[in-house]
Amino acid sequence: MKIIITATSFFLGLIFSLFPYDYPILWSTTPTPATHFDYFESHLRFLHASPPLIPRILHIVIFLGLLGLIMKLYKPSESNMLFDGASLVLYMCGITVYIANIVKGLRLVSGGVYGDELVKGAANGGGEGDEGVEQGQILGREDSLKVLAASNTILALVLVGVLVLQAGQWYAERKEAQEVESFSTSSSKKGGSEKSEAQEGGSKKKRN
Template identity: 30%
Template sequence: MGFRTGFVLVSVSFLSGVLFIASLYDFPLLYSQHGQHELDVSLKFYLSLFQAPTAVSALLHGMIGLGLIGLLAKLHRWTETAKWFDGVSLVLFMGAVAMYGAVQVPNLRILADPNNMDLLLRSSVRTQREAVAKARVKAGEISADTVVDLASEVLTADEQEATIKVIAAGNTIILALFAGVLLFQASEWWMERAERIEEEKKRDAEMKALGLSSGNTAEKKSQ
């Protein structure tokens, strides 16, 4: 195991640890009955994380960069195992990064600034309001030609709850992607170890055969 694999393992392990901490607040919202208290606690946690000092954000993004550097350095070897195992690991890792940038960050921003309409229209709230508008059209409450103003009001309590749940679900997906990265890295290590053991066995067998052949030649010469 080289320093490149170490970069990947340190990065994924650290980020997974952060997500495990977040899961203490996510799982009650996703998989059990919850009340306003659980929502308030989860909201407070995410706001404190989002509004944390710059050093915290720099550490998290630095760990993301460390993982990318490690995977790209491993993939640069372009061996058969690197193409398959490190290539898939890079795809999974980039999927997690894309989920973070496209889903988590916009929703965290709208939680921190619920009155910002520009942020609201770039978050999952826009999708929710579009779904509500379509449901109203289907129910006959409004006509299909009616132009619905999606930025007509600030973030409501129901939308805030849905936004927190979207973040929680995104964390679960990212954690699953990181688990896939660790699985492929462990599989690569096991395969390289198996190949190394097999090569050592072949080399030992060749050395024994060479030694036996040399011994027979020496005996013939002495005769």
């Protein structure tokens, strides 16, 4: 469980670091200034241009979380099937969102080519433009950044769900252990009282 919580919290912390950029785009009641999109785009380009060691560490941590969930499902109990099975489904949904939306969006932002520019590239016979049109990429710059921000929020909710399920499993196992302990304690007390009563009965018979 510690491996799962550590990997999930690490991934969630990275998403939270992007929240100052996502909040004005998704949740603010005032119109988002154009300069904010410039800041967000520059930050994403800086992230995507980071040294290869950075994404490798991230991917290793993600793999460790997935490995921890799979290991807990080896010879599963009823509790494992319920909590860890649901956690694994949510974790895989998070990985899917990360690969399909976030990684693809980072590559798009780093390229700096959006919607109409991709269509123009396709019309001019550019190979990259053709690929972009085939993938159905018709969003403009601001819409693409909004999709990235929304993907971060979805991923954060999925990861929080994994943490909630793991906390629920820990609480359920703890309550079960407490109930077993209280039952064994009451049984031992009951057995001790019966034994003492039997001893008292035997001593009375000897006296008689």
